[in-house]
Amino acid sequence: MSQFAEHHVKGSEVFVGGLPHTVTESTIHEIFSHCGEIVEIRLIKDQKGSIKDFCFVRFATKEAAEKAVREKSGFVLDGKKIGVLPSKEQDTLFFGNLNKGWSTYEFEGIIRQVFPDVISVDLASPVGETKSIKQRNRGFAFVKFSSHAAAARAFRVGSKADFMLGGNLHPAVQWVEDQPEIDPAALAKIKIAFIRNLPFSADENYLKKLFEPFGEIEKVVLWRKGSSPVGFVHFTKRADLENAIRGMNGKTVQWPRGGPTSMLSIEVARPIDRSKKRLRDDSHEKKANKVPSHTPSANLGIPLSSDCTSGSQKVAQKEVEYEDPYEVAVLLLPLSVRERLLRILRLGIATRFDIDIQNLTSLKKLPESAAISVLDQEQTKKTEEFILPH
Template sequence: LKLNGAAILGLETEMARAQSYDSSIKTKKERTERILFAKNLPYSTTADDLRKVFENAVNIRILASNKKGTSRGAASIEFKSAAETENALKEKQGADVGGRQIDLHYAGEKSTNMQSDLETVVVKNLAFKATESSLQNVFKNAVSIRIPKDDSGRSQGFALVEYPNKKSARKAMESHKNVEIEGRHICLELQGAPSEKSKTLFVRGLSADTTEETLKEAFDGAVGTRIVTDRDSGASKGFGFVDFSTAEDASAAKEAMEDGEIDGNKVTVEFAQSKRERVKGGGSGKIIKGKGGNAGIGRGTFRGGRGTEKAVKKMNPVEEAREVVEPSLKSEGKNQTD
């Protein structure tokens, strides 16, 4: 350390004690407690725009969806201390940026711990013309409201409304049974909880041109990726998996990619679930096909399929994808006629 700052071959040196593996983990954890993710930003938002709102931030980064630097509508904002981060979350939640109310969340483990109690109500049979603002007038105590959009920006006919706990979510469901929004009577149900401990994310809506390398670059902290391909042609099936070292890293990456794009395609990101979790929660009728047999079991959010397939010892990539629970909501939204 005595050589710190000394000139060697004309260059100033910088010396420091080597960190142990445990201390580097601790440092990373401390840093994530000082970072907030900001979502629902206009795509035109710049770091300078956010600095006007978060004046004491030490680092602001607009999250890009591809190598061209196209914004995802999200950003990471770092502060000097955990206390400043907490104050920013309380004071700036819902702040107006470019005409949109921003949604703030912690990064890393703290985000996972805070979200473990969150309960999501799925609003189905939603009119395509319904907006998040019109839903806010109905679900006034919700902490977050999101209407998933397709590639053209049109509503998929359902919404996800988050509440701080199961009690408040159930109360909302009781209070808003058969409520009419924009001329349609909505249907409500609780969404099945994702696997908070999963270290793997399932990504849908990928472009046929997206490679495993591009997919890895889109997710900070990813350690591995797999794109599911057709057995015969080798073409991408449009979905894949992203692995992380920890569940906290996976959770943070999922938050950052919410409503994001990869290679120009809007993608949907879910926690990957094991076969055991899928059976426990009830399978999706769209995933499992068969010519008869027992109906899917479980009391999960989505109904089981009408048939089953015999298990095989060696799984091909497509069968591996069946280990993931895919919400079958998009097809229900397409059945609307308005």
């Protein structure tokens, strides 16, 4: 529908599963129309053109979608109960294996020629100075579309074996995992700038000097343990942070003492979901004053020492004595940071040798939102190394 992009409202789409293969769009419309105005119905077909047993329904409002979930889940259609759930609305795709000689202008032109409904293109710039015309980017990009439907169509096209960009290049196309929805009130209180594309020669003093014209700064923190440094500038006022982002995001900086140039990427540091953290912290409150002496090895993907066995007080003391220092360092991290780290380890994106005990000590010193941003940056780097050819 031509009006689809105009009516795109976050949370307004539902997933409908358990459909009979004979279902039609008019049947779906009849079932869901009393929940609210329907903007689009997408019946999914297989390669042979047969209707699959699920579809997506997008409404004009989030309230209509919520009503559909409440009232239509369990509805019997042709003897089958259907299920209705909120749709996971991914609208951004990762493109890897790109020509590193493409400029942002060239890549955006190519993408917009192939795919309609592109909102923005974020081509990863090289870190530090590069004089070679052969490397104008790092070989990957993130493309945001006007809707999940538009992104899904692009994903289907981009996943075909014969799909080419620029005439002769087959990219790796993947969905980008959605970021958790942020409470606008919490986001508005953040006064920390998260800065990427820093060279290894960057230092806190020069970074502070760059941002001082925008307002009073409490402190500057540099994280050097990942694949490339990232920085955090703590302002005393939110307005100063916003001015700094407007003034410095995308700006090319010449670093001192013969250092390289780099184009800064600046955004608001993401806040922590305090409600989830509180719920989990409350359940472990009784353990807060001591380091747990034993954690199942499955949690970390790290074997525990054979000496770490349960039993008498004497054995328990011995267990602490022989506890893996890496596990202890992980357990001492704030809960939200620990969970993000464990996810990276479980997925095999990195190992304890990539993120060593010194890294964990540095993570513990950072604010939670900053530590999570660092881990997200490391995850992106490792994903790039895995997907892109060397």
